Amino acid sequence: MKYRFLRDNLLIVIVLLSLFACNRKRVLREREIVGDVRQLSEVIPENIVERLEFIADNQDVMEDSVPVLSTAALNYFYQQTNNSPVWSSGGVLDTQGDSLFSYVMHADEAGLRPADYHSVALQRAMKRIQEDATAKKDATLWAQVDLLMTDAFMKMATHLRFGTGPRDSITLRKDSTYSDTLLANYLTAALHQHIIGATLRGQEPQYQGYQLLKSAWANFKGKYSGMQWDSLPASYTDTPAFRQLLINRLVQSGHVDTSGGHSTDTSLLRPGIKAFQKEFNMYEDGQAGKKTIQALNKSFTDWESQIAVNMDRWRKLPDSLPQRYIMVNVPGYRMELWDSGMVVVASRVIVGAPRTRTPLLNSRMTNFVMYPYWRVPYSIATKEMLPAIKKDIGYLHRKNLEVINSKGEAIDPNSVDWNKLTKNYFPYVLRQMDGIENSLGIMKFNFMNKFAVYLHDTNSRGLFNNSYRALSHGCVRVQQWDSLSMYLTKDDTRHPRDSMRKWLANGEKRQIDIQRAVPIYFRYFTAESRDGQMVWHEDIYGEDKVLLKQMGRKNHDVASRN
Structure with missing residues (x-):
């Protein structure tokens, strides 16, 4: 009995020690200073191996508490280098390291968060290296920098290409990530050819719309990122006091100039509000209504978040679109027919009201009908x-x-x-x-979709003058329906333009089959570029907020309610 008691207790002790060993996190050495920087190449590999083991034991989270993209990709890459450092030599960050560090610190210009790519830890490390001569000889620090930068490159290359938001039913890009070996090979080639920056830029969408948006965002960021402004109350009882708060707010963002000493001059208020409304693509009535106050209360971080979700939507498109296609931007109330890289027909549109949304979709337009019935x-x-x-x-x-x-x-x-x-x-x-009073108007454009929606004319054409045009039951009303139909058949000898005009004039009911079906895409972009400046659209369906949450981001409005 005594033997069995001792044996059982010994087993318990062994199990407890095993559990303790399994749950204990690997402790990284804090410093390893070499006598000469030339020795770093011999000592850093050991520290890289130690950190790779730490990441694996720490549930794929690095020592700066930021998760890695892929532990397997890191291991595969460093197996190819024999765990040698690739971003520095002799205690100095090389030019490719400088290039990547700059890209990380400016990740927000591409709608990404620098902190996701170890910006805080890298900044801290760079500061130590610049200010402390001993730090340049610290093998543990250089190992840390190397792994941080390698993961930053892999993560940025993936996010710039595929985005950080989830794939959905309309995502046209087939893949959602790179394989571990491909990522490692990308990095190896970029380092050998000294094209780190060019490689990362090459992952971004090459569409004109994306590139113009990125440029306009840089202009907006340069103007507003350093500004601070006060929030305005959603309701008030003291009108004179509110007007003063409003003037102060407009002064803070540069929409009212009181440098002449007229800080209480309410005559400045109306033109100041109109200037703000014009810049932020709002109805220019000069009145501080509910939507204007909401826009005035958005922080720079809110605008930054709006850019992030829109850039992410660009990344869900494929590398290229067909030569000819139709793009409907739902919150932008705009339809564009593209041909050979140019917009050949553009039109204002009316889209579904929030309760009867226009769906986002991909399809192909096959025909249009003159003087249609409306079922x-x-x-x-x-x-x-x-x-x-x-x-x-x-x-x-x-x-x-x-x-x-x-x-x-x-x-x-x-x-x-x-x-x-x-x-x-x-x-x-x-x-x-059919007839002029028909809700579909004179023409209806058909394309297959499960939502039973289509493009069409309308008998309420005055609504195209509204700034807010989320008014329909889900279909898209097109102001330039005539131009669209004529362009779709311009090379079709079966339907000469003179005949089309005659049929329309005579009120003839006809179905016109399009010779080459045209791809059509309904998308949701609340941020665009125009003449080098940002154009913001209202988030009419709340889709931005949904995507921000899915991307693990919160804007100021969302955070303030939680």
Whole structure:
């Protein structure tokens, strides 16, 4: 019994010691100073191996508490170098190291966060090396710098190429990451050819829209990154006091100039608000309404976050798009037809209201119809039209609506007991006849999609003058429908332009099949460039906030509510 007792206790001690050993984090040596910098090449490899083991034991998190992109990629790369340093030699950071360090510190210019690429730890290390002669001989410090920079390159190359947000149903890029071996080979080639900066730039989208956005963001950042401004109250009772706060806020961002000593001159207020509204792409009424106050209260970090999500959306596109395609920017209320790298047709559009959103999608436009019927969607027929019909059956005549039964036949509206119909029981289809009063207008452009949406003209063309144009039930209304149809058939001998004009003038109902189906993309960009300056769009569907959360970022507005 005594032997068994001792044996059992010994086993318990062994198990506890094993658990303690497994859970104990590897401790890195703090310093290893060599006598001569020429000895660093002999000592740094040992420290690199030690740090690679530390990362593996520390759940893929480096000593600066920032996760690595891939421990396997780091190990594979350093196996190829025999664990030798690649960013420094003889106690000096080489030119490729300088290049990468600069890229990391300016990662925000590409919509990325420098801190994700070890900027804090690298800055601290560079400061020590510059200010402390002993630090230049510290093998542990140079090993740390080497691993930080290698991971920074791999992570930046991946994020610049694929983005940091998740893939979704409309992401056109097939891959979402590089393999470990490819990343290591990229870095090896870039180091050997001395093209670290060029290699990273080559990972970014090469589209004109992205490059112009990046340039405009640099201008905006240069103007506003160093500024601080006060927040304004969402509601107030003391109007004179609020006006003074508003003047102060506009002075802080340079939209009101009180250098002449007129800091309380309220006559400066209206032009100052209009100047702000113009710069931030808002309706220029000179009034500090709710949306203007919200924009005035956004911090620079908020604008920075908005840039980040929009650059990430560019990275979800493939390396190139077809020669001819249609792009609809939903929050920008704009449609563009691109051909051979140029915008050949541009148009204002009206998109879905927040409750009936225009979906984001990829498709191909195959045809368009002149003087189309409108088959009223079930939800609109039952929720919006049925109550009006119950009040006055003459509504059907005024709206040029036919009632179609289950056999596809038009029936007399007076033969229907409308009071018995509900949103759960409506065995009819309402069809709006063609003509100038048709809600689809004169033309409808068709493309396959599961949402039953399309581009079309409208009988409410005055709405294109609105600055806020999220007004439809989900389809996209196009102001320049005529120009779009003519360009789509410009090389099609089956549909000469003269014939098209004649059919339109005569009100003929025709379906025109497009000779070469045109790819069409509905996207969501709330930040663009125009004439070298930023153009901001309202986040009408709240998609920016969703993506920010998915990317692990929070803007000021979101954070303030949590």
